[in-house]
Amino acid sequence: MTQLVARLVLSMLLLPLTGTLIVLSMLALAATGAGQPPILGLAAMWVVVYSFIGAYWIGVWRAVVRWTDSRRRQTAGAAALALAAGTLLATIIASAGAPVQFGMLIGGAVPPTLWVLATVLAWRETKQERIERLRAIGTGGVACPLCGYNMTGLREARCPECGASFTLDEFALMCSENRAEAARSGGGV
Structure with missing residues (x-):
């Protein structure tokens, strides 16, 4: 298996690994016995999930991406914009009358999706x-x-x-x- 194929397989494994991490985190939050997951618990879960995704994704692709200052800025900027988009969606959902926890669950899924997509675009090899x-x-x-x-x-x-x-x-x-x-x-x- 070539290194590129191995990286692609590892990249595909990000989704089920992240899903497993979220399920385990939700089970831990449910074990607290509260009817709804605590807001701080959900925030902590997303911090852990985002950290895992960032470390895993960069770890898989670090060796083949040419890390220019521009790519570093784009990667950090994409993270900030993705967090802002997720926060905005969570706020919209909560302000529409849904429980804050529901907004956090739905809005929390936005940043990793947008960030990974943005890094794919930012890290592409130029001609x-x-x-x-x-x-x-x-x-x-x-x-x-x-x-x-x-x-x-x-x-x-x-x-x-x-x-x-x-x-x-x-x-x-x-x-x-x-x-x-x-x-x-x-x-x-």
Whole structure:
């Protein structure tokens, strides 16, 4: 199993692991004997759940994300915005007459969902980072002339990323033109 496949499997396990943590936390809150879970208990549960999700998600992807200052800011900003969205939803639900605990349960589920989605977008590899990564492992590769997707090893001249289709002579011509342009600009390919 490759490291990427292992990371994907571990990422998929985040949902059932988090669900298990929430169920165990709710059972612990129910064991207090109160009719409804205590507000501070729910808040503590969400702190534990958010900490687990953040540590787990960053732990799985830490080694493959290029941690720039921008990505760090986007990750922290996404956490703040996700918490604000969850708090807003909980407040709306509670102000509509529902018990505060119900608002906390529903609103509390929003931040981890939004944060994980935002990190997927913020942590994506840029075209330049992909080129540098391929160079570092000694794979110059053949890139799609339109979107830059690495087409090394494909059996046809159709890019799976952007869907562009080329005849072999068009593909060879466009690749050589791109290489010549990159050499002139000092970028190399």
